[in-house]
Amino acid sequence: MNDVAAVLFDFSGTLFRLEEDDSWFAGMELDSDDRREIDGHVQAELMRRLTAPTGRSVHMTPEALHAWVNRDLAPHLHREAYLHVLRESGLARHHAESLYARVIDPASWTPYPDTAAVLGALRQHGISIAVVSNIAFDLRPAFDGVGLAGAVDEFVLSFEVGAVKPDPAIFQTALDRLGVPAGRTLMVGDSDEADGGARALGCGFALVDPLPTSQRADGLVSALQAHGL
Structure with missing residues (x-):
């Protein structure tokens, strides 16, 4: 490509x-007979449940399942869905x-x-950039907070456009806004199921591993190089 x-x-x-930062969990315990403290393993599992792009990890009532399936289309459903996950995971409501x-604080994202x-190199070479995300809050401030406010041409967010990956509609929206054909577009993401949906339109696809930032120094560079960039 x-x-x-x-x-x-x-x-x-x-x-x-x-x-996560350990301070996020200070004073928190799991609701159980032994009031178990939240250790590193529990923290990691809670964070996985909060960030896994697909699937579900707890029992869900019909109402909770409706919120979960549609969580990235409306902020109130997103809140309802993830509070249910955390409560079912053993956290008291206030925790x-x-x-x-x-989760919804842009400053929490690294x-x-x-x-x-x-992003800078792509812009230097005249390549258009869009962020296409299944999300129910405005993530633009996350880019602003690290000096990348002008690095992205378009933000195509599920709750704003009414479509969720892998629905081709969300990728088509990005293509239309950028004015580029699918055959000259590469989608980069950590979910073959969700992000890989761009292939249905004819886009290329590069899969990255959602490792901790300290363990993935050049994953984006490697993904782009593998596709001739």
Whole structure:
């Protein structure tokens, strides 16, 4: 794909990652007979449940399932869905609300080490950039907060456009806004199921591993190089 005119990026696990701080869990215990403290393993599992792009990890009532399936289309459903996950995971409601507030705070998200360099290099070469995300809150401030406000041409967010990956409609919206054909576009993301949906339109696709930022120094660079960029 050496004639790539545009690159579409997923957000969570691709350009940025939600990485917990121990202070987020200070004073929290799991609701159980032994009031078990939240250790590192529990923290990691809670964060996985908050960031996994597909699937579900707890029992859900019909109402909770409706919220979960549609969570990225409306902020109130997103909140309802994730508070249910956290409550079912054993957190008291006030602790669940505290942790959920971290999820939707743009300042909680950490860019991968090569995010800024990759976005800058693509812009330098005249390649258009869009962020295509299944999300129910405005993530633009996350880019503003690390000096990348002008690095992205278009933000195509599920709750704003009414379509969720892998629905081709969300990718088509990005293509239309950028004015580029699918055949000259590469989608980069951490979910073959969700982000890989761009292939249905004829886009190329590069899969990255949503490792902690400290363990993935050049994942974006490697993904783009593998596709001739």
